[in-house]
Amino acid sequence: MQHDKDAPLRSDAQRNRERILEVALAELTLCPDAPLSAIARKAGVGQGTFYRNFPNREALVLEIYRHEMRQVADSAAQLLEQLPPDRALRAWMDRLAEFGMTKAGLADAIRLATSKGGLTKPAHTPVSDAAELLLRANDRVGSIRPGMTPDDLVLAIGGLWQMAPTDDWRPRAARLLDLVMDGLRAGAPGAGGPAVPS
Amino acid sequence: MQHDKDAPLRSDAQRNRERILEVALAELTLCPDAPLSAIARKAGVGQGTFYRNFPNREALVLEIYRHEMRQVADSAAQLLEQLPPDRALRAWMDRLAEFGMTKAGLADAIRLATSKGGLTKPAHTPVSDAAELLLRANDRVGSIRPGMTPDDLVLAIGGLWQMAPTDDWRPRAARLLDLVMDGLRAGAPGAGGPAVPS
DNA sequence: ACCTGAACACCGTTCAAGT
């Protein structure tokens, strides 16, 4: 019989799961295609135990990704309390870039793992919730064009994920985000018409 | 002795190489992680012949990528003859999106293959040449902000490569490119000052 | 109920033998 879905794990199983996640985060950040067997070994569990917790590489990687991303996403609310909406939006994107660069290996691991099967549409992630929060706050003060969706914003900063962290990524990211912010401000109710009057 | 670098291939070897590329393009477009052994088999060559031509998966994928991308990149000059610079730029980005969606499998194959080793900085690709051409044409008529680099443009449209082709990608791509164009126009000499006057 | 680790399947890569 399989495990009851809502029942708590036995304490040793719980510990095993946490150790796997801990080791996997470190290993995958260093090397996106670290062997799962190596992760299991370093976590001190057998192959079978690993697969009981995570049926495949994608399941492991997505769990780590969601956990890490949630931390950044959650900072959006905090930024909105400290800064005007447009500056909060920009500051949040800066944090996303910073996060992406330190976790570049993890981002590669995600792409490696998720390109295999079907494309997992994340739909309602913490990130899109955060984006929604920031966009609506800006809408309220008229600092950006109306009608922007979280999807729009995520696509607009998509270039961040194809930068290598080794380079002089900071000025490049800054130039990208400056461009995005200018695009967002174009057509804002508070800015007096479109950037190119007709 | 290895092969002389500039000497032409023997005709049968030449044919083999072309058949491998032909089969690989079709297979990788369908399935980004198609086994190299399957590609060799369908191309009618032995494993060794395959590896003589392409020492690893990355070498194969990059060659295909460059070949396919060159076609799109080369259309930039043609567009500039038919349209004003800003419309040519936008039309080129549309083509890039169209191309990316039909070749989504290939794009995944590239990520799969290149995330393994070091990050291969393509540096001077046909795409960055085309971007340079389009940006400078726009600079000359003052339709976009000055100083944009090909790298800036490539990053700005980076979101295209993280869209799934299954969806209603067309309106999403259009919204992204509209935003990018507005960002580019903000601060253009011909548009009368920045989008947000201080 | 959970764990271990050997066993199996599969794919990338090499290489001895052929033409």
Added chain:
DNA sequence: ACCTGAACACCGTTCAAGT
């Protein structure tokens, strides 16, 4: 000079046997 295909190494996944 180029080709073939068997052989090897490695990693993901399963499963019989243990606690």
